[in-house]
Amino acid sequence: MEPSITLTRKEQVIRMAAELFREKGYAASSMRDLAQKLGIEAASLYSHIKSKEEILQNLCFDMAAEFRKSLEEVEKQKGPASEKLRKGIIGHIQVMAKDLTASAVFMNEHRHLSQPYLRQFLLLRINYINRFKDIIEEGINSSEFKESIDKKLAVMTLFSSLNWMPQWYDPKSNIVPEGLGQQLSDMLVNGLKKPKA
């Protein structure tokens, strides 16, 4: 028996909502738009979900859990900081690539969460970012990275780049998530400049 690929109706609603939120943004997406995409009446949505925001909560926190899980795997491993960084980047891209639509929503629409969810979400995010910062710091302490680098700038550059990918990365292109992660980490670690021959 292979695992079922049948989505529950609730999951279907959430998937369709993710597409809609990605296209138009959360606030500009109406429950009537969503219902239409599913071929039902707006009122019928509420048999599956409690509210519009519950959908956003599901999308944001599910993605956050995936990112966290991926990073935890990387942290367990031994090796130089540059290697950990590379693996963390590849893991992040792999998680995104599994669902670019949800990733885009996670990234662009989380601010429409109400309290206390928003606060919770931001705590998860800052924790995740800080763990990448720790990897960079580790590389500085071990003299693998320059001591002159600005850790905050480095980690924000990395994050910006990762988070922006859903906007331009085409999963149907030849480049596979591992390859993209490899190239990004190579660029950040080694730079654009040709080493002196």
Add this chain to the structure above:
Amino acid sequence: MEPSITLTRKEQVIRMAAELFREKGYAASSMRDLAQKLGIEAASLYSHIKSKEEILQNLCFDMAAEFRKSLEEVEKQKGPASEKLRKGIIGHIQVMAKDLTASAVFMNEHRHLSQPYLRQFLLLRINYINRFKDIIEEGINSSEFKESIDKKLAVMTLFSSLNWMPQWYDPKSNIVPEGLGQQLSDMLVNGLKKPKA
């Protein structure tokens, strides 16, 4: 006579709108919210602006013009690609730093422009990005940069990083736009890794 720093009422409306759009997003910001920030009635806004979207158009296209102007200055200059890149980055950051609020709106809310404005805006943006890509290509052709680098990835990483800055850059911090641009371009060109001694 020093130049007047008095804003027309229309400019005041647009400034306040920028703050509102940045905080809550365009779609979630109501004209009544905006009126309240200005201490007037919603209907009174329409003596100064034609529509909610006109405000967004002003914000997006004014910023786009500033970015364009900055890049044109850089393109006129001679020098190696890494130097042009550095100047382009610093210029971009300086433009953003002059109005971080408008920059954030430019970056996050332009998709709410209606046609044909949206199309126009996206053309300006792709043009701007391509001109940075040309600088990178110039560096590859002159053997200053590695031929193995993925131009698209490089330019998207740069752009992601620049565009994300309004979300974390604190203009009251010690680091001045030139310094930030210098560090970012150094990181991208030379990488995180310590050169072999």
Add this chain to the structure above:
DNA sequence: CCTACCGATCGGTAGG
């Protein structure tokens, strides 16, 4: 999953 409907709020206009 539907019909029928609610109160609230939206962007915007008329007329002063």
Add this chain to the structure above:
DNA sequence: CCTACCGATCGGTAGG
């Protein structure tokens, strides 16, 4: 810049 107001649309509920 205000009062008064418009039609449209919003998220969501009642009851089946």
